[in-house]
Amino acid sequence: MSTRTLILTGAVLAAGALLTACGGKIGENNAAPSSQSSGGGAASGNKNLELVVGVKNEPFYISMQCGAEAAAKSAGYTLNTQAPDKFDPTLQGPIVTALGAKKPAALLIAPTDDKTMAPQMKTIKDMGVKIIEVDTALQDTSVAASSISSDNTQGGKLAAQTIAKLTSGKTGSVLVLDTKAGTSTTAARAKGFEEELKTAAPNLKSIGIQFTDNEPAVAAQKVTAAISSTPDLIGVFATNLNTGEGAATGLRSAGKVGQVQLVGFDASPSEVEGLKNGAFQALIAQDPATIGKVGVEQAVNAIEGKSVQRNISAPLVALTKDDMTNKAEFFYKTKC
Numbered sequence: 154m155s156t157r158t159l160i161l162t163g164a165v166l167a168a169g170a171l172l173t174a175c176g177g178k179i180g181e182n183n184a185a186p187s188s189q190s191s192g193g194g195a196a197s198g199n200k201n202l203e204l205v206v207g208v209k210n211e212p213f214y215i216s217m218q219c220g221a222e223a224a225a226k227s228a229g230y231t232l233n234t235q236a237p238d239k240f241d242p243t244l245q246g247p248i249v250t251a252l253g254a255k256k257p258a259a260l261l262i263a264p265t266d267d268k269t270m271a272p273q274m275k276t277i278k279d280m281g282v283k284i285i286e287v288d289t290a291l292q293d294t295s296v297a298a299s300s301i302s303s304d305n306t307q308g309g310k311l312a313a314q315t316i317a318k319l320t321s322g323k324t325g326s327v328l329v330l331d332t333k334a335g336t337s338t339t340a341a342r343a344k345g346f347e348e349e350l351k352t353a354a355p356n357l358k359s360i361g362i363q364f365t366d367n368e369p370a371v372a373a374q375k376v377t378a379a380i381s382s383t384p385d386l387i388g389v390f391a392t393n394l395n396t397g398e399g400a401a402t403g404l405r406s407a408g409k410v411g412q413v414q415l416v417g418f419d420a421s422p423s424e425v426e427g428l429k430n431g432a433f434q435a436l437i438a439q440d441p442a443t444i445g446k447v448g449v450e451q452a453v454n455a456i457e458g459k460s461v462q463r464n465i466s467a468p469l470v471a472l473t474k475d476d477m478t479n480k481a482e483f484f485y486k487t488k489c
């Protein structure tokens with residue numbers, strides 16, 4: 154990770170200089186010891202960590218799991234991973250509730266809704282389980298001891314700057330595809346994009362944020378519908394993997410690949426292939442393995458009564474066809 158070049162808002166930053174929402178940096182542990190109760194903590198000898206991700210068989214979460222498993226192994230902890238079949242709090246909630254019987258020392262979780270997952274997470278926390286958010290977060294910041302995420306607002310801004318460059322002064326309309334309302338990360342990306350577009354490309358007009366239920370087929374349909382209803386559509390910002398893969402399908406079926414500029418988020422094998430073959434003009438890649446690794450490190454610190462950092466920001470990088478081969482370390486994995 155230390156060799157990676159990080160790009161935030163067009164600036165190139167060294168890994169050690171990463172900014173975080175609260176001024177913290179990856180690798181630093183300068184905060185106060187965790188104040189959460191320590192029922193499952195070091196004194197009990199409980200070395201079991203549980204990771205509950207957003208959805209099964211998805212390269213972003215597989216890469217996160219790989220980073221988390223390696224970190225758990227080197228810290229002498231075990232890590233078990235579970236995932237709902239869909240990115241849906243009604244499916245993720247029961248997985249969290251069932252952990253009450255297992256009582257891991259810590260729960261690392263990517264909550265699938267920033268409000269409705271709070272009661273289940275609070276119940277587990279009240280049993281003495283340390284809560285660490287990885288990627289997505291609750292609005293209620295009192296539940297998790299630490300929250301590790303990309304700077305998603307900056308990622309959205311970077312996407313707007315990238316679309317501005319790709320369209321170089323032309324006028325036209327831009328569509329933003331979000332996933333589900335209540336997803337903290339993609340909401341921040343969409344908001345950052347819309348804000349930045351106004352200054353980075355005043356000649357481009359957003360036709361608004363549309364939700365896709367995190368289904369590629371819905372994203373494809375929204376893109377073909379926008380092409381029909383908006384003849385000057387010049388760009389699409391897809392705020393995550395599924396919306397990006399679906400948007401590429403939509404452009405392909407409308408015969409608009411390369412004519413409508415597609416900037417996606419994430420770097421799944423299919424998105425990376427799309428960047429190579431011209432379906433995407435750019436991808437904003439995250440570093441899910443680092444999110445998983447740092448999540449485990451914070452969990453272990455919380456369990457062992459060491460200092461824990463409340464907010465930690467992970468790297469983001471813009472990939473284009475021209476520079477992607479130098480940045481292959483950012484491509485997501487389908488197995489560890």
Ligand code: T6T
Nearest residue numbers: 213288289338393394395419
């Ligand atoms: O973009 C990631 C993740 O950051 C987001 O919270 C949900 O979607 C992904 O998992 C990709 O599908």
